Amino acid sequence: MSVKKRAKDLTLLERIYIPEIIKGLALTLKTMFRPKYTMEYPEEKFVPPPSYRGRPVLVLDENNEERCVACGLCSRVCPSLAIDIQASETEREKERYPERFEINMLRCIFCGLCEEVCPEEAIVMSKDYEMAFSNRENAIFGKDKLLVPVSQLKDRIEFLRSYK
Amino acid sequence: MPKLIIDSKEVSFEQGQTVLEAARENGIKIPHFCWHPKLSISGNCRICLVEIEKLPKLVISCSTLAAEGMIVHTRSEKVINARNAVMEFILINHPLDCPICDEAGECKLQDYAYKHGTGESRFVEEKNHKDKRVELGPHVMFDAERCISCSRCIRFCDEIAKEAQLTFIKRGDRVTIVTYPGQQLDNPYSMNVVDICPVGALTSRDFRFKARVWEMSSTASVCQGCSRGCNIDIWVRNNEILRLTPRKNEEVNSYWMCDHGRLNTFKFVNENRVGMPYIKSGGELIQSTWDAAVNKAASLLKTVNKDKTAFIGSASASCEDNYILMKFARSVIGTKNISYYKYIDENFGDDILRRSDVTPNSTGADLLGMNGYLNYSNLSDGINNGSIKAVYLMDDNIVDKDPSLEALFSKLDFLIVHSSNMTKTAGMADVLFPSAAFAEINGTLVNFNKRVQRLRPAVALKEADRSLDGMNVSRLDKFGTGYDRWAQGRKRDALSGWKIISMIAAQLNNKFKYDTAEDVFNEIVRSIPEFAGLDYELIGKNGSDLKVKIAQPTLKA
Amino acid sequence: MDIWITIGFTLIKMLVIIVIMFLSVAYLVYFERKISAWVQDRLGPNRVGWKGALQPFADVFKLVLKEDIVPDAANKPIHTIAPVIALFIAFSTYAVIPFGPSLEIFGYTVSLVVADVNIGILYVLALTSIGVYAITLAGWSSGSKYSLLGGIRSSAQMISYEVSMGFSVAGVLLLSESLRPIAIVETQGAWLWNAWIQPIGFITFLVSAFAETNRLPFDLPEAEPELVGGFHTEYSSLKFAAFFLAEYANMLIASALIVTLYFGGYNIPFIDINSIGLAPWLAVAAQVAAFVGKVVFMLFFFLWVRWTIPRFRYDQLMNLGWKVMFPLSLLNLLWVAALIMIFKM
Incomplete structure (x- = not known):
């Protein structure tokens, strides 16, 4: 009866192990002299591509008015319940605006569903990834921190339009 | 009891019932906008079209009396095509207001558009523009663009509140609803029109934009306004009552409640409470x-x-x-x-x-x-x-x-x-x-x-x-x-x-x-x-x- | 009078060795982190000082500032004494390892070894065996299952590998006919090193040295995924630092020992230093440099292996120890015996 050779069966040379170790050592030695790709963060900053999903922000349009109509879809779709909105009435044509719009950045998971569901292109994912808080209260971003002029978000909006 | 066949299911009915009522009592859903169980039949929305054998054309089930031996199809290709067409027609001039519309989430038109609509519009022209913020009365706001002219509100005022205050004016796509000259929609039951409006044309001025319906929990309770004890739902978000709506109970209040009960009997729960002994x-x-x-x-x-x-x-x-x-x-x-x-x-x-x-x-x-x-x-x-x-x-x-x-x-x-x-x-x-x-x-x-x-x-x-x-919870509470x-x-x-x-x-x-x-x-x-x-x-x-x-x-x- | 001078020189040598050991151990940690980074295409510590050169001091500073936590279930005296044993063993072993030949200073002959003991190798083996106690006691006294398992593994591992280590060394002893480290170094001369004469013994010794120092691929006693931290799970602050230093000091000793036993110690390869006619102090310096260079290479080898080879499973470790290393070291003994029979008789 012949025993079928299996892929995991080792040859004698492999079983002695020492040549394999030497191969491994050669590989790591080679790696030691390769160029490094580390980005030295605080001095050198990563500029994300448009596809990057950073901190969600609210868009201020060309007339310096918020686009958001407080429809609550982002809040509804948010899987981690990070978004809290209180709508109110405005005299402007769109009738409705967010009196309070808060994103709890401790809950946010940067999934981008809010951006995807938004009917007004009012909430988009920015390139901002620098978020550190010293307490929970600071992690709740209100409209003051969320509103960003549309000119700073051109990249992302173009990216979104090319995929919608 | 006489019988008819709806979707190859034999169904018995009472003499004088319409096809829609017979179907409804037997759990067969026929879509409807203008028909309401407690209002007279108007038959203007056409979404309830069904096919009845031996009749040359589709008929509206809400005003066709059921008859012995009738064979009705509610899901045949012809009916579905007709429904799609009616939906498309209604949606032609209906604005894309869902994001700012209070009705969103409990809107008949929204639901039916998902269920019976084709999903896209062939209408590329400019939609009709009408007044969007009309104060019909002290408690009700009217958005003429959203109105699909079902006339439920007009019939409610005439038949239930017994005060004729609303009417259609103009024709075709310019039709709109107004109060009679010198009048307001101010009868004591006026806010029921908000509940029966199948779209967001009539909204409560008190509740306007306060919350989306899916954010609240609703709990069955009883109105405190008078000894009628109308059945109500209490809508709560963040442990605060935001609105009351009537809950159907034929023994007490049918589908209705008065404006006093709706507006004045819950605010004391939210405000000025005795917080401790x-x-x-x-x-x-x-x-x-x-x-x-x-x-x-x-x-x-x-x-x-x-x-x-x-x-x-x-x-x-x-x-x-x-x-x-x-x-x-x-x-x-x-x-x-x-x-x-x-x-x-x-x-x-x-x-x-x-x-x-x-x-x-x-x-x-x-x-x-x-x-x-x-x-x-x-x-x-x-x-x-x-x-x-x-x-x-x-x-x-x-x-x-x-x-x-x-x-x-x-x-x-x-x-x-x-x-x-x-x-x-x-x-x-x-x-x-x-x-x-x-x-x-x-x-x-x-x-x-x-x-x-x-x-x-x-x-x-x-x-x-x-x-x-065991209290009712909303998603946010949960x-x-x-x-x-x-x-x-x-x-x-x-x-x-x-x-x-x-x-x-x-x-x-x-x-x-x-x-x-x-x-x-x-x-x-x-x-x-x-x-x-x-x-x-x-x-x-x-x-x-x-x-x-x-x-x-x-x-x- | 002479005795006082000898004592004086010995004290100076001790001081120099201890300082050098502390410094080299500290920088060993630094290079360990650097080499691991390089192997993984990273930069490694580069924040403290030039290219992170002051990192070891920052590390020590951090460890000193940490709170010393002793578990309630611990046996406190033993828990405290275990790291002291570990550190003591690590440092005292170095006493018998020569880092250069004799030197004439002010007319006195000073040998560059703290204690030129004629049973030096035995002393090393004895002390490293005591080292097991530090780890076993630490594991046992912590009152934690992870520590205990780590301690037990460690003692089993060390005892197993000490056998093959001992037999490997026996080969070297047979050749040099002495237990004196200096004698062993002198026997090997400029190029006739034990590593070439008895390669099997060299490999078994090398592998056993890895196992004895608890270095990867044999760091089972502290296998993180299974045992949290192993025997030092419950140690913090300075006590943890003691274990940490001891591990690296052990590595230094193992390297020095390998160089002494198998790479001709302070002999400069292929050059008979005394025949060139350098000034005597220069010759000694060259020899010390040769020794240091060899040790540095061995240390690098230790680090290099750590970041190349994954950890063995425990049963594999035991199999390797008893079924491979032990027979091989016996084979080596036979081989050396045969060599002696052929060449010396």
């Missing part, structure tokens, strides 16, 4: 603790001759609270001075839903035997001539109704008050207990027609835990934590009247052994013959009639 000291109410207040009340009750103490229940409180107050007065204190005030407002009642008795539970209080009622002068006389030295008052702001009592109350040895709000009466108390409002408790009310109906907690008290205590602002709605440190009284009884060495309001109700059932045979389960969502019937004008709707 208080004890009066040096003429001012000082914040205290439950233990201290209960001790104080118990020791005060010992100081006055039992026959000179009056107990006043409330026609607004539940049967449970009134029963325990009565039991406490009789068996613990040993007095027969028990009564309550009845509030009659002849101007309020009408022959639709409203009753002149503007308290929800006076029938219940009567049935429990809260003696023939005192009227104002009786209590006043009693205090004046010194036969009443102390008053224990539960859930009734009587000073507001009769300002003369203010002076009389200062003559009393003491006044103990349960109150949910910081009212004038509450301000006069020597010991003030924060009592739970109707939306925070389990309990029963008996309406004028001797129908027992349940109150359920919609707003959580401090002692309650929404999910553990997944929120104490750290989320939207889950931090204030929980008041209040208790049901029966709980407060049981604590005082315990202090006076009388153990009242009740864990829940249901325990109290079960004792009522055992001891009061009129309630015999009832329990909470039997009362359910729609209530249960007591055996003793009094002849009353029935609901005309």
Whole structure:
């Protein structure tokens, strides 16, 4: 009866192990002299591509008015319940605006569903990834921190339009 | 019984029923916008088109009478094509307002567009523009663009509210709804048009933009506005009541409720609450603790001759609270001075839903035997001539109704008050207990027609835990934590009247052994013959009639 | 008078060695982190000082500032004494390892070894065996299951590998006919090193040295995924630092020992230093440099292996120890015996 050779069966040379170790050592030695790709963060900053999903922000349009109509879809779709909105009435044509719009950045998971569901292109994912808080209260971003002029978000909006 | 076949299912019907009604009773859903079970048939929306064999064209099922042997198809290709076409037609001029529309989430048009629409529009031209913010009346806002001209609101005013206030003007795609010249949509039932509007054309000015419907929990309860006891849903977000809507109950209120009940009976739950027990000291109410207040009340009750103490229940409180107050007065204190005030407002009642008795539970209080009622002068006389030295008052702001009592109350040895709000009466108390409002408790009310109906907690008290205590929860309640602002709605440190009284009884060495309001109700059932045979389960969502019937004008709707 | 001078020189040598050991151990940690980074295409510590050169001091500073936590279930005296044993063993072993030949200073002959003991190798083996106690006691006294398992593994591992280590060394001893480290170094000369003469013995010794120092691929006693931290799970602050230093000091000793036993110690390869005619102090310096250079290479090898080879499974470790290393070291003994028979008789 012949025993079928299996892929995991080792040859004698492999079983002695020492040549394999030497191969491994050669590989790591080679790696030691390769160029490094580390980005030295605080001095050198990563500029994300448009596809990057950073901190969600609210868009201020060309007339310096918020686009958001407080429809609550982002809040509804948010899987981690990070978004809290209180709508109110405005005299402007769109009738409705967010009196309070808060994103709890401790809950946010940067999934981008809010951006995807938004009917007004009012909430988009920015390139901002620098978020550190010293307490929970600071992690709740209100409209003051969320509103960003549309000119700073051109990249992302173009990216979104090319995929919608 | 005659029979017809709908979608190859044999269905029996009553003579005079339409095809749509016959289908509905048998669980076959035919879409409809303009048809409403309580309104006349208008037949203008065309979404309920069905195919009936041997008829040359599709017919609208809402106005076609069912006939023996009819063969109806509601899902044939022809019908589906027709529905798609009707949806497309209705949507031509319907604006894409869903994001800013309050109806979104409970909108018939939205639902049907998903179910019966084709998903896209071939209409590339400019949509019609009409007025978007018309104040039809004090409570209702009208958006003409969203209107699909089903005429439900017009028919409601004509047929149910019996005040013709609305009408169509113009024709074709310029048709719109206005009030008659010089009139407003201001009948006492005007806000029902908001509920029956199948789209977001009519919205409540009170609730406008306050919350999306999917953010709230809804709890079945009973209106506090009058002794009709209309069935309602209480809509709560972040432990705050945002709106009330009528809940269908053919025995009580059908599909409707009045504007007074809808707007004026819940705000007190949200505002100006008594947040904790208080004890009066040096003429001012000082914040205290439950233990201290209960001790104080118990020791005060010992100081006055039992026959000179009056107990006043409330026609607004539940049967449970009134029963325990009565039991406490009789068996613990040993007095027969028990009564309550009845509030009659002849101007309020009408022959639709409203009753002149503007308290929800006076029938219940009567049935429990809260003696023939005192009227104002009786209590006043009693205090004046010194036969009443102390008053224990539960859930009734009587000073507001009769300002003369203010002076009389200062003559009393003491006044103990349960109150949910910081009212004038509450301000006069020597010991003030924060009592739970109707939306925070389990309990029963008996309406004028001797129908027992349940109150359920919609707003959580401090002692309650929404999910553990089986209260209805919204998604936000369910997944929120104490750290989320939207889950931090204030929980008041209040208790049901029966709980407060049981604590005082315990202090006076009388153990009242009740864990829940249901325990109290079960004792009522055992001891009061009129309630015999009832329990909470039997009362359910729609209530249960007591055996003793009094002849009353029935609901005309 | 002479005795006082000898004592004086010995004290100076001790001081120099201890300082050098502390410094080299500190920088060993630094290079360990650097080499691991390089192997993984990273930069490694580069924040403290030039290219992170002051990192070791920052590390030590951090460890000193940490709170010393002793578990309630621990046997406190033993828990405290275990790291002291570990550190003591690690440092005292170095006493017998020569880092250069004799030197004439002010007319006195000073040998560049702290203690030129004639049973030096035995001394090393004895002390490293005591080292097991530090780890076993630490594991046992911590009152934690992870520590205990780590301690037990460690003692089993060390005892197993000490056998093959001992037999490997026996081969070297046979050749040099002495237990004196200096004698062993002198026997090997400029190029006739034991590593070439008895390659099997060299490999078994090398592998056993890895196992004895608890270095990867044999760091089973502290296998993080299974045992949290192993025997030092419950140690913090300075006590933890002691274990940490001891591990690296052990590595230094193992390297020095390998160089002494198999790479001709302070001999400069292929050059007879005394025949070139350098100034005597220069010759000694060259020899010390040769020794240091060899040790540095061995240390690098230790680090290099750590970041190349994954950890063995425990049963594999035991199999390797008893079924491979032990027979091989016996084979080596036979081989050396045969060599001696052929060449010396």
